[in-house]
Amino acid sequence: MRISTAAYFQTGLNSINRQQSDLMHVFQQVSSGRRMITPADDPLGAAQSLTLAQSQSMNSRFSENRQVAMRNLGEEENVLMSLIPQVNGAKTRLLEAINGTLSDTDREVLASVFEEMRDSIANLANSQDASGQYIFSGSKGTTQPFLQNTDGSYSYQGDESGRNIQVDQTRQLSGSDNGSDVFLRATPGSLVFLTSGDNNTGAGIIGGVSISDTNAASQVQSIGIEVATDGTLNITTTLSADPNNPTTVAGVVYDPSVPVLNLGNGLAVSLTGDLQPDDTFELKNSSTLAGSGELNILNTLNDVVNALRLKVDANPENRATLHNVANRAMQHMDLTYDNILTVRASVGTRMNEVEALTHVGSMQALHLTSEISRIEDLDYYAASTQLQMRTSALEAAAIAFKKIQSTNLFAINARG
Numbered sequence: 001m002r003i004s005t006a007a008y009f010q011t012g013l014n015s016i017n018r019q020q021s022d023l024m025h026v027f028q029q030v031s032s033g034r035r036m037i038t039p040a041d042d043p044l045g046a047a048q049s050l051t052l053a054q055s056q057s058m059n060s061r062f063s064e065n066r067q068v069a070m071r072n073l074g075e076e077e078n079v080l081m082s083l084i085p086q087v088n089g090a091k092t093r094l095l096e097a098i099n100g101t102l103s104d105t106d107r108e109v110l111a112s113v114f115e116e117m118r119d120s121i122a123n124l125a126n127s128q129d130a131s132g133q134y135i136f137s138g139s140k141g142t143t144q145p146f147l148q149n150t151d152g153s154y155s156y157q158g159d160e161s162g163r164n165i166q167v168d169q170t171r172q173l174s175g176s177d178n179g180s181d182v183f184l185r186a187t188p189g190s191l192v193f194l195t196s197g198d199n200n201t202g203a204g205i206i207g208g209v210s211i212s213d214t215n216a217a218s219q220v221q222s223i224g225i226e227v228a229t230d231g232t233l234n235i236t237t238t239l240s241a242d243p244n245n246p247t248t249v250a251g252v253v254y255d256p257s258v259p260v261l262n263l264g265n266g267l268a269v270s271l272t273g274d275l276q277p278d279d280t281f282e283l284k285n286s287s288t289l290a291g292s293g294e295l296n297i298l299n300t301l302n303d304v305v306n307a308l309r310l311k312v313d314a315n316p317e318n319r320a321t322l323h324n325v326a327n328r329a330m331q332h333m334d335l336t337y338d339n340i341l342t343v344r345a346s347v348g349t350r351m352n353e354v355e356a357l358t359h360v361g362s363m364q365a366l367h368l369t370s371e372i373s374r375i376e377d378l379d380y381y382a383a384s385t386q387l388q389m390r391t392s393a394l395e396a397a398a399i400a401f402k403k404i405q406s407t408n409l410f411a412i413n414a415r416g
Contacts, residue, residue, distance in 0.1 A: 113310035138178035202276030213266025
């Protein structure tokens with residue numbers, strides 16, 4: 001077979017170009033530090049690298065979410081820590097309010113103190129985070145949670161939703177608690193009855209509730225006590241199982257010398273003082289009042305302020321009203337205090353979980369970075385060897401071409 005001079009030259013040129021291309025590829029690898037310049041270099045490795053990069057990006061996003069969650073929970077915990085002494089201080093002041101040695105003037109001063117406490121707690125309940133969102137408004141971050149109405153009472157304007165944050169691929173965590181869960185409920189699982197009897201004409205005082213049978217008492221929704229015209233009591237009990245059909249026991253004898261009144265269903269209550277016909281007293285299971293204004297601590301403090309401003313001196317009815325309001329307020333303070341501690345414990349638990357997830361996320365980020373480096377990064381020892389080998393191959397190709405192109409008839413004759 002005859003080989004033309006053009007074929008000689010084209011073959012040599014192709015060989016040199018191929019060696020130059022291979023050498024250039026190695027140069028690109030060395031200069032970039034990456035083993036794969038294009039996906040064609042390692043299709044499987046390129047696919048694995050893309051998957052790992054996506055996982056790394058998601059892990060980075062979760063890490064940022066965890067920082068937001070930790071900041072939000074920390075801000076909420078600070079507010080709850082400030083609320084605890086406020087609520088505890090209000091209870092201490094309530095004991096002072098029913099001190100029989102105080103005069104009307106003293107109670108007026110004390111009413112101003114309770115106003116300050118109410119305003120301070122309202123301010124904390126309406127706290128905002130660093131981004132200007134209200135902490136306790138649920139999902140309505142721009143809505144002030146507690147607004148004061150024209151009559152002085154407070155109403156909750158937020159909702160009962162949480163602000164869930166995706167802190168891990170399979171975990172959403174609430175970054176704050178809504179105001180209803182903090183200020184308008186009893187601690188889940190607790191059994192607390194709130195008493196009332198402040199709109200009466202007599203001097204009857206209803207006090208603490210004692211529970212002898214928690215199973216029976218937990219079925220009670222409310223108990224109403226009404227004084228009949230003959231001085232006996234009509235006791236109406238509403239059970240949670242059948243709230244539309246309350247049962248009434250009439251003609252219960254009231255003995256002022258016996259301070260504890262047995263109500264049945266494992267419940268008894270302190271009832272003292274001079275009762276008048278049509279006077280009414282009530283016990284309500286706090287678990288049935290969740291989310292209602294009756295469990296709003298701000299409204300309870302309003303009631304205390306109004307009761308302290310009554311003219312109590314030489315007025316047994318007003319004194320009884322003050323005692324009834326104070327007794328209910330102390331029950332409510334205990335309930336709110338326990339619930340705030342429960343919410344704070346929940347916040348602490350979530351913060352611990354975020355810290356644990358942060359540690360796991362850091363370890364995962366390290367692992368992903370290591371795997372991506374294993375797939376993408378260049379082995380400089382192997383690359384240096386390849387660089388030397390490709391350089392030698394290019395030089396050999398050039399020498400070979402020079403040898404071949406010199407083997408023509410004229411060159412042979414010239415040498416001969």
